[in-house]
Amino acid sequence: MRTRRDLRSVSNKRVWAVGDIADPEGVGPRAFTHVAGQHAGILVRSMLFRLPAKVDYAALPRVTYTDPELAQIGMTEAEAREAGHTDLRIQRWSLAENDRAIAEGRPEGVVKLVVTPKGRLLGASILAPRAGEMAGTYGLMIGRKLPLSALAGLVLPYPTLAEGGKRAAGEFYTPKLLSPAVKRLVGLLRHLPQA
Known part of the structure; x- marks a missing residue:
């Protein structure tokens, strides 16, 4: 699913995606367990604590x-x-x-x-x-x-x-x-x- 860097769907901001289906860079998902863990942390910070958090694969x-x-x-x-x-x-x-x-x-x-x-x-x-x-x-x-x-x-x-x-x-x-x-x-x- 095409997502923004904050893991929200490009087509519907109320939908979030993490793990193997998230694609914040438009190059395909990063299907690694440690990426899903990174996504979960971003989701918790964004959804529960309303803190800005974005995916950064520069050091993946x-x-x-x-x-x-x-x-x-x-x-x-x-x-x-x-x-x-x-x-x-x-x-x-x-x-x-x-x-x-x-x-x-x-x-x-x-x-x-x-x-x-x-x-x-x-x-x-x-x-x-x-x-x-x-x-x-x-x-x-x-x-x-x-x-x-x-x-x-x-x-x-x-x-x-x-x-x-x-x-x-x-x-x-x-x-x-x-x-x-x-x-x-x-x-x-x-x-x-x-x-």
Whole structure:
């Protein structure tokens, strides 16, 4: 059912729709249990408490529960370009360089961040064991419009798979922090075997 962002029907403001039938963006419903929960919260705020509340899918996490899992939060690179973001920074971090993934014998996977040149996170893609468990951090960042520096500076427990995103975010700032000579040295050191 075509709905407005407050989940009222476009054709009759006295009718509300939530869950799989609601379509506030006109692109088809978002058939996820967590979306229905989000809709229920909006409906309660709007109907019972008369507070303004609207659907915002900018930070919607989508997870495919395969092995490894695939999680997408916010925009994909293609969606960001379609939305007019022509100058993007794509940050990737392979889980082959993640100590937890290596220790568990599951180093396959990658974290990919879609970032504006000024450091605003537009989207994140994660291919990793338990990728859905990592999605919340990116949803919070996108939904609250936190700068990428918040992720780069986040203190995470070690070792965790979530460090992959932090490392990808940190790579965004590398060109600003290192001279060309130091960058070459760091690049060479990254290829040395770890003890």
